[in-house]
Amino acid sequence: MLLRLEDATVRFDGRPVLDAVGLEVAEHEIVCVLGPSGSGKSTLLRVVAGLQPLDGGRVSLDGHDQSGVPAHKRGVGLMFQDHQLFPQRDVAGNVAFGPRMRGAAKAERAVRVKELLELVGLPGAARRRVGELSGGEQQRVALARALAPRPRLLMLDEPLGQLDRSLRERLVVELQELFGELGTTVLAVTHDQGEAFALADRVVVMRDGRIAQSGTPLDVWQRPVDEFVARFLGFDNVVDATVTGQAADTPWGKVPVPEGSAQGACALLVRPAGVRLVDVADGLRCTVAARTFRGTHVAVHLQPGGAPRLEAACALRDAPEPGDEVGVCFDAAEIMVLGGGPAA
Numbered sequence: 001m002l003l004r005l006e007d008a009t010v011r012f013d014g015r016p017v018l019d020a021v022g023l024e025v026a027e028h029e030i031v032c033v034l035g036p037s038g039s040g041k042s043t044l045l046r047v048v049a050g051l052q053p054l055d056g057g058r059v060s061l062d063g064h065d066q067s068g069v070p071a072h073k074r075g076v077g078l079m080f081q082d083h084q085l086f087p088q089r090d091v092a093g094n095v096a097f098g099p100r101m102r103g104a105a106k107a108e109r110a111v112r113v114k115e116l117l118e119l120v121g122l123p124g125a126a127r128r129r130v131g132e133l134s135g136g137e138q139q140r141v142a143l144a145r146a147l148a149p150r151p152r153l154l155m156l157d158e159p160l161g162q163l164d165r166s167l168r169e170r171l172v173v174e175l176q177e178l179f180g181e182l183g184t185t186v187l188a189v190t191h192d193q194g195e196a197f198a199l200a201d202r203v204v205v206m207r208d209g210r211i212a213q214s215g216t217p218l219d220v221w222q223r224p225v226d227e228f229v230a231r232f233l234g235f236d237n238v239v240d241a242t243v244t245g246q247a248a249d250t251p252w253g254k255v256p257v258p259e260g261s262a263q264g265a266c267a268l269l270v271r272p273a274g275v276r277l278v279d280v281a282d283g284l285r286c287t288v289a290a291r292t293f294r295g296t297h298v299a300v301h302l303q304p305g306g307a308p309r310l311e312a313a314c315a316l317r318d319a320p321e322p323g324d325e326v327g328v329c330f331d332a333a334e335i336m337v338l339g340g341g342p343a344a
Contacts, residue, residue, distance in 0.1 A: 001024050001025070001026055001027075001063075002025055002026060002027045002029075002061065002062060002152065002153060002185050003023075003024065003025040003048065003059075003060070003061055003153060003185075003187065004023075004024050004025075004059070004060040004063075005021055005022060005023040005024075005044075005047070005048070005057065005058075005059055005060075006022055006057050006058050006060070007020045007021070007022060007056060007057035007058075008020070008021040008022070008023075008044070008047055008054055008056075008057040008058070008059065009021070009054060009055050009056035009057050010040075010043055010047060010052060010053075010054060010055055010209075011055045016209050017040050017043045017209050018040050018043055018044060018047065018209050019040075019208070019209035019210050020056070020057065020210075021040070021044060021057070021209070021210065021211060022211070023044070023204065023211065023214075025153070025185060025187055026185075027185055028183050028184070028185055029185060029186075029201050029202065030176075030179055030184075030185075030186040030188070030199060030200050030201045030202075031186065031187050031188070031200060031201065031202045031203075031204060032188045032189070032190060032195075032196035032197075032199055032200035032202075032203055032204070033045075033187070033188065033189045033190075033196075033204045033205075033206060034189075034190060034191065034193055034196050034203060034204065034205050034206065034232070035189075035191070035205060035206035035207060035212075035232075036191065036207075036232065037191070038208075039206040039207055039208065039209070040206050040208070040209040040210075041189040041206050042157060042158075042189055043209075044189070044206070045078075045155050045157055045187065045189050047059060048076065048153070048155060048187065049071055049074065049076055049078050049155060050066065050069060050070055050071035050074050050076075051071055054067075061074060061075070061076070061152070061153065062152070072101075075149075075151055075152050075153070076151050076152065076153040076154070076155055077098075077146035077147060077149065077151030077153070077154045077155065078146065078155045078156075078157070079142050079143060079145075079146040079154070079155070079156050079157065079159055080142075080157045080158075084142070085130045085138060085141060085142060085145070086130070087130060087131055089130070090126065090127050090128060090129055090130070091117070091122070091125045091126050091127070091128050091129075091130060091133075091141050092110075092113045092117075092126035092127065094130060094141055094142075094144075094145050095112075095113045095116055095117065095126075095141065095144045095145050095148050096109040096110075096112070096113050096148065097145060097148070098145065098146075098148045098149035099112055099148050099149055101149075102149055112148055113126055113144075113148070114126070116144040116147055116148055117144060119144070119147075119178065119182075120140040120141075120143055120144045120178070121140060121174070122137060122140050122141065122144070125137070125141075136171065139159070139160065139171065143159075143175075143178075147182070147184070152185065153185050153186075153187060154179075154184050154185065154186050154187075155186075155187045155188070156186065156187075156188035156189070156190075157188075157189055158189065158190055158191070159175075159188060159190070160172060160190075160192070160195055168192075168195060169194075169198075172195050172198045172199050173198070175199060176198065176199050186199075188200070193232075193233060193234070196217070197217040197221065200217055201216070202214065202215065202216060202217075203215065203216070203217050203220045205220065205229050205232060207228055207229075207232075212225065212226070212228055212229050213225045213226075213229050220233070221233065223336065224269065224336070224338065225338070225339050226267070226338050226339050227267040227269075227338055230267075230269045230336075230338060235269055235271065235272075236309075236311055237269060237270040237271070237272065237275065237310055237311055238267055238268065238269050238270075238338070239251055239252070239267070239268055239308055240265070240266075240267065240268075241255070241265075241266055241267070241268035241337075242264065242265050242266070243257055243261055243262065243263050243264060243266055243268075243337055244263065245263075246258075246259060246261070246332070248261075248266075248268050248335075248337070250268060251306075251307040251308055252284055252304060252307050252308075252310065252328075252330075253284055255268065255270065255330045255335065256330060256331075256332035256335065257332055257335055257337055258332050258333065258335065258336075258337075261337040262337050262339075266337050266338060267337075267338040268335065268336070268337060268338065269335065269336040269338055270310070270330060270334065270335050271334040271335070271336075272299065272311045272312055272313035273313050273331070273334045274330055274331040274332075274333065274334025274335055275302070275310050275311065275312035275313070275328055275330065275334075276312070276328065276329050276330065276331055277300070277312060277314065277318070277320065277326045277327070277328060278326070278327040278328065278329050279327050280325050280326060280327045281327065282327045282329065283327030283328045283329040284304055284327060284328040284329070285304065285305065285325065285326075285327060286302035286303060286304045286310065286325070286326055286327070286328050287302070287303045287323065287324070287325055287326075288300060288301070288302060288303075288320045288321065288322050288323060288324045288325075288326060289301045289302065289303045289309065289322065290322055291319055291320075291321075291322060293316070294313075297313045297314060297315060297316070298313070298314045298315070298316050298319040299311055299312075299313060300312045300313075300314050300319055300320065302326065302328060304328070310328060312328070
């Protein structure tokens with residue numbers, strides 16, 4: 001295991017910002033840590049980098065305890081969202097900085113700079129001033145600089161956070177391909193779930209200094225462990241329920257649940273794909289409150305009488321108009337009984 005955190009704890013003014021966190025990252029693995037502001041994800045990154053001391057627990061790299069090892073001797077690369085490029089140096093000077101600090105010869109540095117600028121899609125940019133570069137180009141230079149010393153672990157802090165959406169979506173694909181080509185081990189933190197799910201081999205969701213869930217992107221998306229994770233992933237159809245047999249009593253009436261679901265009081269998630277629109281006479285009567293175009297489908301926001309709103313996913317040609325009356329039934333295959341007790 002390349003990286004191991006054991007009971008990693010950091011307290012600010014007595015409050016745990018990291019609360020006995022355990023995390024492992026294997027060699028060549030890409031792990032993305034997700035979470036809202038204040039969840040502890042950036043503190044975790046700083047702890048691994050050696051920029052934040054631990055109040056308890058330990059960090060190991062290649063099996064070696066990093067207690068007392070300063071940041072510049074840990075052999076890790078760190079890239080921040082604001083790039084932090086050296087404005088007085090040209091592109092080549094920025095990329096060559098790490099190898100120069102490690103004593104690489106001038107000729108070796110020049111080869112490394114040329115190699116990396118080609119790799120990140122900026123051939124011929126070595127003599128350009130960083131102030132002349134676009135945001136996306138600066139991002140590529142920052143990545144090349146972080147990779148230049150050949151770190152055993154590359155850490156990214158909101159790597160694409162300052163870029164517009166179309167550029168982010170393009171770069172995240174390029175990053176995934178680049179890391180695969182290089183065999184780079186990556187630990188990244190982000191609040192953008194789309195970015196994390198596109199880039200990662202494994203997603204870690206944090207809440208209040210602890211890991212709420214860890215798994216492959218598909219596992220976390222399909223099986224959120226509790227209401228917090230479900231809502232963080234953007235699922236709003238979550239209510240208190242009581243499961244008896246293969247049905248749940250909810251504010252929306254009786255809702256089917258998958259066979260083998262846990263019994264009793266719980267939080268229930270109904271995915272938008274599981275909200276089926278039918279004739280008014282055949283289901284829960286709802287009024288279409290609004291609809292939102294989501295690219296691949298239309299999110300239809302439904303208001304039942306005296307119950308929480310529901311979101312349904314519809315094809316554009318099938319989406320009803322705001323103000324329409326529709327019926328709703330539910331598909332048990334798109335329903336999950338969540339852990340962690342009833343919804344808050």
